[in-house]
Amino acid sequence: MIRARGLTKQYGPKTAVDHADFTVVPGRVTGFLGPNGAGKSTTMRMILGLDRPTAGDVTVNGRHYREFAAPLHEVGALLDAKAVHGGRSAYNHLLCLAQSNGIPRRRVDEVIALVGLQTVAKKPSRGFSLGMGQRLGIAGALLGDPGILMFDEPVNGLDPEGILWIRTLMRRLASEGRTVFVSSHLMSEMAVTADHLVVIGRGRILADTGMRDFIDANATSHVRVRSPQLGELEPLLAARGWRVESDPDLSLRVYGAGSAQVGDIAADHAIRLHELGIVQPSLEEAFMQLTEDTVEYHAGLPEPETPPGTPPDAVPPGGGGRG
Amino acid sequence: MTAAAAPAPAAPVRKASFGNVLLSEWTKILTVKSTFWTLLAGAIIVIGFSALWALAFTTSYDQLSPADRATLEPTTPMQIAFYFGEVVFGVLGVLVITTEYGTGMIRTSLTAMPRRGHYLAAKALVLGGVVLVAGMVVSFASFFVSQAVLMAQDLNGSLGDKGVLRSVIGGGIYLALIAVMALGVGTLLRHTAGSVVAVFVILFILGIVGNFLPGRWGETVNKYLPSNAGAAILSPGTPGNSLSPWTGLGLFALYTAIVLVVALVLFERLDA
Numbered sequence: 060m061i062r063a064r065g066l067t068k069q070y071g072p073k074t075a076v077d078h079a080d081f082t083v084v085p086g087r088v089t090g091f092l093g094p095n096g097a098g099k100s101t102t103m104r105m106i107l108g109l110d111r112p113t114a115g116d117v118t119v120n121g122r123h124y125r126e127f128a129a130p131l132h133e134v135g136a137l138l139d140a141k142a143v144h145g146g147r148s149a150y151n152h153l154l155c156l157a158q159s160n161g162i163p164r165r166r167v168d169e170v171i172a173l174v175g176l177q178t179v180a181k182k183p184s185r186g187f188s189l190g191m192g193q194r195l196g197i198a199g200a201l202l203g204d205p206g207i208l209m210f211d212e213p214v215n216g217l218d219p220e221g222i223l224w225i226r227t228l229m230r231r232l233a234s235e236g237r238t239v240f241v242s243s244h245l246m247s248e249m250a251v252t253a254d255h256l257v258v259i260g261r262g263r264i265l266a267d268t269g270m271r272d273f274i275d276a277n278a279t280s281h282v283r284v285r286s287p288q289l290g291e292l293e294p295l296l297a298a299r300g301w302r303v304e305s306d307p308d309l310s311l312r313v314y315g316a317g318s319a320q321v322g323d324i325a326a327d328h329a330i331r332l333h334e335l336g337i338v339q340p341s342l343e344e345a346f347m348q349l350t351e352d353t354v355e356y357h358a359g360l361p362e363p364e365t366p367p368g369t370p371p372d373a374v375p376p377g378g379g380g381r382g
Numbered sequence: 383m384t385a386a387a388a389p390a391p392a393a394p395v396r397k398a399s400f401g402n403v404l405l406s407e408w409t410k411i412l413t414v415k416s417t418f419w420t421l422l423a424g425a426i427i428v429i430g431f432s433a434l435w436a437l438a439f440t441t442s443y444d445q446l447s448p449a450d451r452a453t454l455e456p457t458t459p460m461q462i463a464f465y466f467g468e469v470v471f472g473v474l475g476v477l478v479i480t481t482e483y484g485t486g487m488i489r490t491s492l493t494a495m496p497r498r499g500h501y502l503a504a505k506a507l508v509l510g511g512v513v514l515v516a517g518m519v520v521s522f523a524s525f526f527v528s529q530a531v532l533m534a535q536d537l538n539g540s541l542g543d544k545g546v547l548r549s550v551i552g553g554g555i556y557l558a559l560i561a562v563m564a565l566g567v568g569t570l571l572r573h574t575a576g577s578v579v580a581v582f583v584i585l586f587i588l589g590i591v592g593n594f595l596p597g598r599w600g601e602t603v604n605k606y607l608p609s610n611a612g613a614a615i616l617s618p619g620t621p622g623n624s625l626s627p628w629t630g631l632g633l634f635a636l637y638t639a640i641v642l643v644v645a646l647v648l649f650e651r652l653d654a
């Protein structure tokens with residue numbers, strides 16, 4: 060359990076985290092979603108006692124992180140996979156972490172096997188690929204078999220295989236009843252991994268809700284209609300007071316209407332329809348809508364990864380992980 | 383502990399002792415190559431320069447003035463060699479912490495060992511211990527090597543001579559203190575290059591600057607400069623322009639403690 064109350068961090072005049080209140084509870088993957096520069100990493104550093112809050116407070120299992128004598132038994136964190144001394148072998152790196160917390164040597168071998176680094180464990184970590192570095196970081200996080208796990212942008216720069224591996228791992232850790240807190244600026248990633256969302260923009264917590272609730276609250280479904288006679292159909296729909304937007308692929312998005320109503324109008328005027336359906340809003344849309352004015356770096360927002368036409372609600376909230 | 387005090391879901395709080403942190407730092411210092419290389423470099427410079435200076439003195443002894451001959455002690459070559467080689471032991475002290483900052487390892491370390499006072503203390507103790515052992519070896523080796531060379535002109539002394547054993551043992555302690563002071567400097571500055579320059583200035587440049595200070599006050603200030611205070615331990619006697627051996631080394635230990643305390647206070651306060 061992680062609890063932040065009024066958590067604030069200022070770097071000079073810049074407020075990186077602004078009175079953040081949120082709670083991360085066990086048994087589910089809580090996604091920490093926000094564009095680049097929103098304050099995710101800063102928040103995580105404060106949780107781990109690395110950065111000192113300017114104001115407010117954050118506790119882990121009811122205590123401040125810096126009071127822990129052997130924190131690896133309670134919290135495992137991966138902030139930056141490159142945060143290791145490259146000259147030290149993976150095994151020795153994990154060994155000194157283990158020793159500092161009174162964790163037996165055989166557990167080092169266990170976590171190395173768990174992340175699949177056996178063949179390179181005795182090699183200096185500076186030669187590791189990003190994916191191997193990520194596995195080493197995760198091995199370190201798992202050393203103490205902790206009940207709380209935190210990952211900062213764990214899939215950044217990974218190949219598809221690595222991404223799948225991390226997703227599966229996070230889902231498994233949560234299903235074992237652990238608290239999993241994972242940040243990302245990629246909405247598509249959150250959509251497939253997280254059950255619960257803490258959304259941050261410009262340092263402020265914008266939402267702390269379930270995935271489905273978040274989408275429902277922040278975006279509305281619409282009717283998608285495709286027709287060779289859009290020019291005739293559009294004014295008819297607009298005349299009913301519905302908001303109509305046209306898409307480049309010769310389709311219309313009709314907000315506020317039911318698909319039956321749209322179909323009936325088309326039939327009444329002998330307009331041919333090639334497609335008609337309800338489109339559930341996606342996390343992307345909900346997020347865009349919510350953060351419209353809080354996005355710090357627009358360039359940092361990725362394009363939605365789902366191709367147009369893919370039902371965005373293909374991933375149910377809290378649904379079992381893929382793979 | 384009363385059972386009533388504990389809230390229901392609280393897991394037992396695991397404890398790790400200071401010994402665990404010491405063990406971890408011990409593994410850390412032994413598992414990077416820079417430890418080996420800096421100690422080797424320091425040993426080669428100190429022992430090698432001791433031999434070279436001893437050779438210089440024996441071959442040019444006939445040309446020395448009586449005054450110069452009078453100030454020549456069996457430990458003189460070693461004293462000169464220390465002045466050139468001691469900075470290398472400082473470099474090791476710097477690297478122990480700045481490589482953690484440079485790589486980001488410091489955040490991984492402090493995530494595992496969030497009690498920063500313990501963390502820095504363990505680092506200082508392990509570093510001090512390692513350099514104390516290595517420094518003793520270097521100090522004794524440089525003494526014996528230089529004596530072997532000095533023997534050619536019958537200039538050599540022995541550990542039994544007055545003040546010599548103390549000088550040689552003190553040399554080892556001095557090197558350990560240098561490393562720990564450099565750890566403090568590295569903790570304050572965080573960058574390898576900047577910290578190495580700072581240590582170089584403290585141990586090498588200041589000593590040269592001190593020699594040029596004019597007048598009585600200049601002489602006084604010179605005595606209290608870190609490298610001169612620390613090096614006082616290397617003289618079997620107490621030359622007129624220096625502090626007495628243990629006072630000098632004690633002062634250097636005090637400087638080290640001050641640097642370390644300031645470093646610790648900032649280390650506790652500042653973001654990692």
Ligand SMILES: Nc1ncnc2c1ncn2[C@@H]1O[C@H](COP(=O)(O)OP(=O)(O)O)[C@@H](O)[C@H]1O
Pocket residue numbers: 070073074075093094095096097098099100101102
């Ligand atoms: N050590 C620091 N000094 C100054 N500014 C910082 C520091 N760390 C982060 N920031 C600033 O704080 C804001 C939040 O950064 P960060 O927490 O890294 O965001 P995120 O992880 O969500 O991308 C950014 O504007 C960043 O530039």
Ligand SMILES: [Mg+2]
Pocket residue numbers: 096099100101211212
């Ligand atoms: Mg970040």
